[in-house]
Amino acid sequence: MNDSVDESPLTDNIPDHSAAASELRMATFRLARRLRAQRAVDTMSDGQFAVLAALTVHGAHTLGQLADRERVTAPSMNRTVSLLEGAGYITRIPDAVDRRRVSIDLTDYGRTIVDETVRRRDAFLEESLAALTPDERETLARAALIMRKVADK
Template sequence: MTRTGPVEIDEQTQLAARLRLVVGRLHRRIRIDGRESVPPLQLSALVTVEQHGPMRLSELARREAVSAPTMSRVLSALDEQGLVIRTPDPNDARGVQIVLSDAGAAKLAEVRSHRTALVARRLGRLDDDERRRIADALPALEALLVDED
């Protein structure tokens, strides 16, 4: 275990605040500039279904940290757009599982491609040294995504 002095804690807190602010603002800019036709919760639900495979509404609601009625409305909208498919649950004849449709997979690919292009344009405004520093920082930033045990 490493010890951190008061000055280092203050610097770490300041770094955390700056990182939080820039990541939040960049994310918001990408969302605003993207003008996607799929609202954020619907998009998040699509990604969750894609990553975790067929799942029941209750599991999807838990993973998205929303109520079952909220998720039911989200799934109804996604179903109306043909982005998900409801299939019988093989373990429970009364239940259904949600799977991503081909149209849902295509919509996710479209959104990702569009958002990547938006970030690429922003990166294009930076000089080579700034882009290299961002590339060098990516492994550390990706490590922040790993949950603590």
């Protein structure tokens, strides 16, 4: 009689959750890496795309607001914004009341880049999901809700 138990590292039967946490971390990072590779502009860094995505979702920001949102220093964000502006993805808009204040917003070209990147990433996931069984897709749908719950902590 074999006393060994074949358990998944992601089960509640493991009192020490370190193996499950490690497995989840590695799988999440690997999928995130594959998704990041699906982009409209190969030369754009993840940080640069994050700025475009933030502007898409949250609208125009000042440099300081963008730096806070992305958790970087203002000088670092200024370099990123300057690169994105030079490439035509964003524009700086002077405040009509306070000329010292400048808002940063997407150009139409920047919005197109975000839309195309999102389309490519969704297409990658749709194709990947289509290759799975219905049970696997159902499991991933439930896992997505749980992962969002963990991320929102």
